[in-house]
Amino acid sequence: MTVMEQRGAYRPTPPPAWQPRTDPAPLLPDSRPYRVLGTETAAQADPTLLRRLYAELVRGRRYNAQATALTKQGRLAVYPSSTGQEACEVAAALVLEERDWLFPSYRDTLAAVARGLDPVQALTLLRGDWHTGYDPHEHRVAPLCTPLATQLPHAVGLAHAARLKGDDVVALALVGDGGTSEGDFHEALNFAAVWQAPVVFLVQNNGFAISVPLAKQTAAPSLAHKAVGYGMPGRLVDGNDAAAVHEVLGDAVAHARAGGGPTLVEAVTYRIDAHTNADDATRYRGDAEVETWRAHDPIALLEHELTERGLLDEDGIQAARDAAEAMAADLRERMNQDPELDPMDLFAHVYAEPTPQLREQQDRLRAELEAGAEADADADAEGTGR
Amino acid sequence: MTTVALKPATMAQALTRALRDAMAADPAVHVMGEDVGALGGVFRVTDGLAEEFGEDRCTDTPLAEAGILGTAVGMAMYGLRPVVEMQFDAFAYPAFEQLISHVARMRNRTRGAMPLPITIRVPYGGGIGGVEHHSDSSEAYYMATPGLHVVTPATVADAYGLLRAAIASDDPVVFLEPKRLYWSKDSWNPEDPGPVEPIGRAVVRRPGRSATLITYGPSVPVCLEAAEAARAEGWDLEVVDLRSLVPFDDDTVAASVRRTGRAVVVHESGGFGGPGGEIAARVTERCFHYLQAPVLRVAGFDIPYPPPMLERHHLPGVDRILDAVERLQWEAES
Ligand SMILES: Cc1ncc(C[n+]2csc(CCOP(=O)(O)OP(=O)(O)O)c2C)c(N)n1
Numbered sequence: 001m002t003v004m005e006q007r008g009a010y011r012p013t014p015p016p017a018w019q020p021r022t023d024p025a026p027l028l029p030d031s032r033p034y035r036v037l038g039t040e041t042a043a044q045a046d047p048t049l050l051r052r053l054y055a056e057l058v059r060g061r062r063y064n065a066q067a068t069a070l071t072k073q074g075r076l077a078v079y080p081s082s083t084g085q086e087a088c089e090v091a092a093a094l095v096l097e098e099r100d101w102l103f104p105s106y107r108d109t110l111a112a113v114a115r116g117l118d119p120v121q122a123l124t125l126l127r128g129d130w131h132t133g134y135d136p137h138e139h140r141v142a143p144l145c146t147p148l149a150t151q152l153p154h155a156v157g158l159a160h161a162a163r164l165k166g167d168d169v170v171a172l173a174l175v176g177d178g179g180t181s182e183g184d185f186h187e188a189l190n191f192a193a194v195w196q197a198p199v200v201f202l203v204q205n206n207g208f209a210i211s212v213p214l215a216k217q218t219a220a221p222s223l224a225h226k227a228v229g230y231g232m233p234g235r236l237v238d239g240n241d242a243a244a245v246h247e248v249l250g251d252a253v254a255h256a257r258a259g260g261g262p263t264l265v266e267a268v269t270y271r272i273d274a275h276t277n278a279d280d281a282t283r284y285r286g287d288a289e290v291e292t293w294r295a296h297d298p299i300a301l302l303e304h305e306l307t308e309r310g311l312l313d314e315d316g317i318q319a320a321r322d323a324a325e326a327m328a329a330d331l332r333e334r335m336n337q338d339p340e341l342d343p344m345d346l347f348a349h350v351y352a353e354p355t356p357q358l359r360e361q362q363d364r365l366r367a368e369l370e371a372g373a374e375a376d377a378d379a380d381a382e383g384t385g386r
Numbered sequence: 387m388t389t390v391a392l393k394p395a396t397m398a399q400a401l402t403r404a405l406r407d408a409m410a411a412d413p414a415v416h417v418m419g420e421d422v423g424a425l426g427g428v429f430r431v432t433d434g435l436a437e438e439f440g441e442d443r444c445t446d447t448p449l450a451e452a453g454i455l456g457t458a459v460g461m462a463m464y465g466l467r468p469v470v471e472m473q474f475d476a477f478a479y480p481a482f483e484q485l486i487s488h489v490a491r492m493r494n495r496t497r498g499a500m501p502l503p504i505t506i507r508v509p510y511g512g513g514i515g516g517v518e519h520h521s522d523s524s525e526a527y528y529m530a531t532p533g534l535h536v537v538t539p540a541t542v543a544d545a546y547g548l549l550r551a552a553i554a555s556d557d558p559v560v561f562l563e564p565k566r567l568y569w570s571k572d573s574w575n576p577e578d579p580g581p582v583e584p585i586g587r588a589v590v591r592r593p594g595r596s597a598t599l600i601t602y603g604p605s606v607p608v609c610l611e612a613a614e615a616a617r618a619e620g621w622d623l624e625v626v627d628l629r630s631l632v633p634f635d636d637d638t639v640a641a642s643v644r645r646t647g648r649a650v651v652v653h654e655s656g657g658f659g660g661p662g663g664e665i666a667a668r669v670t671e672r673c674f675h676y677l678q679a680p681v682l683r684v685a686g687f688d689i690p691y692p693p694p695m696l697e698r699h700h701l702p703g704v705d706r707i708l709d710a711v712e713r714l715q716w717e718a719e720s
């Protein structure tokens with residue numbers, strides 16, 4: 001019946017009851033990045049943990065420098081450095097238990113190394129050798145992911161599957177500030193929250209997506225605020241403060257493990273180096289900005305804290321540097337050996353069993369290679385005959 | 387001894403049965419997608435699965451195809467066997483990034499350490515009067531992506547056998563369901579549903595001597611009808627149902643064309659850049675000296691899928707197939 005037909009009998013009724021689905025207040029991030037070092041809270045931080053973080057940061061800085069040097073020598077095809085971001089990389093690795101999973105992007109080989117992966121294996125992709133230089137199951141490190149944010153739904157699915165199986169496994173996924181604009185970022189966070197999956201998203205906001213600053217990426221109050229729209233807590237942390245990042249990520253991991261669901265952590269940091277060795281950062285940013293961030297260096301911050309409190313002396317600093325140097329020397333030496341690749345491997349892992357079509361193509365390549373080898377041998381024989 | 391009478395069953399019922407049997411046989415099998423739970427899917431293929439196995443095994447996901455496939459990747463990384471339903475052919479496109487960059491490559495990327503046993507069910511094809519975005523034949527995109535198997539049944543028994551094989555496969559399989567055939571019936575015994583078909587074998591649906599119609603999915607019944615009609619013209623047509631586009635069964639196809647000396651490829655997908663070009667090339671490479679005429683294609687036009695009121699002009703029908711057969715240079719014969 002229409003209102004007209006009811007002839008005055010119609011009474012407007014209020015809409016069916018509406019309530020917010022979650023109280024947004026507890027999900028909101030702090031108004032400024034959470035810090036530990038240089039604040040009163042620092043006194044409560046575990047000295048053993050701080051020393052461990054320090055040693056890993058020093059090693060991480062040296063690893064970045066060594067990898068960058070290897071690109072200059074042509075030993076790496078490309079290297080996206082995490083210099084300046086070592087606190088995030090290292091803390092992400094250290095907060096996880098062995099059974100947990102790490103989902104790194106191309107920039108996060110250091111996190112993988114800090115988790116225990118052999119640096120040579122971590123750099124296999126970037127030297128132009130096979131795409132993944134390690135068995136992901138061994139250290140529970142997913143393959144380095146290049147298409148931005150596409151690793152995030154994988155982390156959610158894995159965490160969800162673990163929970164379905166009754167395993168208390170947490171997945172921690174790394175993504176950049178630029179990656180938060182991708183659709184997969186949105187879909188992953190939404191799935192994670194709906195499924196209450198035990199996953200932690202760490203956004204390393206290093207100021208740039210190659211050349212594009214965050215202002216052109218988002219109009220959100222902060223990247224951490226995006227969490228609220230999905231119904232999960234957002235946390236904002238000083239990404240150069242290793243103690244703070246470790247604490248915030250540790251809390252998020254514990255929360256996820258206890259069944260509390262996902263957390264989005266935004267770590268505010270800075271990419272000290274260019275995007276990769278192939279990039280020219282002078283085209284889009286000034287030295288002054290880089291210098292202000294160098295002054296807020298993650299290693300200096302932690303070293304200051306430790307030495308002020310008498311937890312680290314010259315010997316300790318030297319020991320950390322020596323260990324880092326030994327790692328770099330070993331990495332240099334092993335990366336200077338040419339890897340041996342078998343062209344037949346091109347066909348070996350496309351499917352469990354190569355299709356008949358791939359077998360044909362494999363045979364063709366084998367024949368080409370054999371013919372090439374024979375021709376080389378003939379040429380050599382002629383050369384010596386003369 | 388009791389003999390179970392064969393009862394008519396629809397392709398949709400056989401698919402449901404395959405999902406159910408796979409889920410019962412292996413707790414790692416998880417069905418996920420849009421509306422697959424209480425509703426049973428828009429085509430009812432997942433009917434009853436949530437009820438029988440619980441919502442953790444047959445899950446209504448948020449409405450996001452990339453998210454569905456992306457999370458399925460993570461689930462497969464942890465040892466599950468996700469069976470993903472894409473609601474319609476054209477709504478699988480948002481998932482292409484995950485499909486192409488990860489699903490198809492993860493095994494290769496990790497040199498075999500991380501296979502992804504994911505089945506992606508996609509209702510496809512036209513002829514159901516669907517408005518825009520409900521009738522695409524997107525198989526060429528899938529075929530062009532190394533690392534995927536691409537399978538499509540044309541009969542009720544194959545729907546069961548091939549879906550079981552797809553779910554059992556350790557490789558990702560794009561399982562294309564010809565939605566026009568969902569309600570087609572066949573005699574089929576659900577208590578003895580038939581063999582789990584190995585992926586990659588074509589089958590001769592109708593033997594014949596004059597020419598081979600090479601086809602798959604929704605065009606198989608059309609070709610069989612054309613073969614019947616061709617008898618009046620004196621042609622005895624063989625019909626090969628490919629069943630699997632990747633891997634491609636060159637042996638069965640080439641053996642048929644060598645017998646008949648003539649071939650027409652029939653599919654709904656557009657001709658330009660479509661599967662027919664690849665198939666014609668493969669046949670020519672293998673059967674050149676047996677061929678009495680060029681391999682012809684009867685395909686959908688190279689147009690965006692038409693409005694339903696015009697789709698009958700677009701879809702390959704019996705007449706268009708017979709016209710192509712007529713152009714196979716029979717004059718040389720006499
Ligand atoms: C889907 C996709 N688009 C574009 C690129 C090319 N690309 C590589 S890194 C990058 C910038 C990413 O910035 P951000 O997410 O902030 O991470 P960062 O490099 O700063 O660590 C771009 C555009 C890509 N890898 N993937």
Ligand SMILES: [Mg+2]
Pocket residue numbers: 176177178204205206207208209210
């Ligand atoms: Mg960035």
